[in-house]
Amino acid sequence: MPFSRILGITAALLFAMSHAYAPPEGFNYDEAKVPHYTLPDPLVANDGTVITSSRQWQQSRRTEILELFETYVYGRRAQLPTDLSFTTTSIDTHALNGKATRKQVTLRFEKEAHRYALHVLIYLPNSAKADVPVFLGYNFNGNHTIHSDPGIHLSTVWMRKNDNGNVNHQATNDARGKSSSRWPVETILDRGYGLATAYYGDIEPDHKNGWKEGIRDFYQTDENGNPLALEDWSAISAWAWGLSRIMDYLETDPEIDSKRVALLGHSRLGKTSLWAGAKDERFAITISNDSGCGGAALSRRAFGETVERINTSFPHWFNRTFKQYNGNENALPVDQHMLIALMAPRPVYVASAEEDIWADPNGEFLSAKGAGPVYKLFGLKGVGVKSQPPVNTPVGNHIGYHIRTGGHDVTDYDWEQYLGFADKHLK
């Protein structure tokens, strides 16, 4: 190879490396340029009534806000399955050198055709007696990526990524353990928690035509029995629906305390967890890790990723009505602080990363803070600070928040805060 070619390749590599985390150009990353906006007040009902008690919130305002998010952002979701079944496909009581019991459970939604299967991987600490609290979260790349444990079934469905051990969008053995840095399984077990996870692509592959192979192609009515067109719901709604089905299973597992399930998700799966936690009050805690636009971040700030950009890059994530707010965030009847507020009075945690400016860390903080007045109705404390805390300084009581150093990822530091938050509220 000529020397000039080697130089060229080296330069290209260095460029790629230095720009690996560079956020897209043409978006605002300057706090001073955030447009002026007024947030809708979670405590003013659609008819103008001011909500002053937790009772009023629970009886009417909560439902109103849920419906606003259904109508304008995430869409509706499917009916309950009529033939939900759970099959334990493998169980190993001496997994991870005897530390854990590993179960793999397949959820199916229909008796006859058996088209859809949601494969749930569960680790429970053998040191625990019974009734284990668990963390539940979707993974991005298949259950086999969260740990190198060879007993984990290799996923056979379509994988979004075509690297890290995936070939032709199918997982190979080389993909095992590739996402393990995001899942400190042994630490979770040592702290007395179980872990349940599933691949979100089991419910619907994450691309614009993924619905054709997902449950959105199957269910014709929503949870109230009304006809459901494809655009009436969204991939995020479908994925969130799947998390509730996992909860249906957890409720039947005698080794698990389904009243103490902490739901977490990163990035797009953080958006999904927030919507699932809002819809389904069986989740005791909801945790958003770097969920950004359409997750914890306030849409009106248009800082980093905007509504228009997300609707263009990922048209399948949100419902059709959300597209009307491209470049027009101020007209949205909701903003994301109201989504956080839907968790009340259950504890909720929002986390950001300093270099993850695409996700608007300050917008994530302001949203967590903006849910505070609703928690106050219940006599509960929110983030407890006026402005974004310094890096690596977690704050908050019933609404937890931190911004850590580093980029868009789930790290041991994040988990340490989530475990501490769960200890505080679930133990």
Ligand code: GTR
């Ligand atoms: C990005 C998207 C973000 C976030 C992220 C992810 O491309 O713009 O909203 O969801 O993907 O999920 O990793």
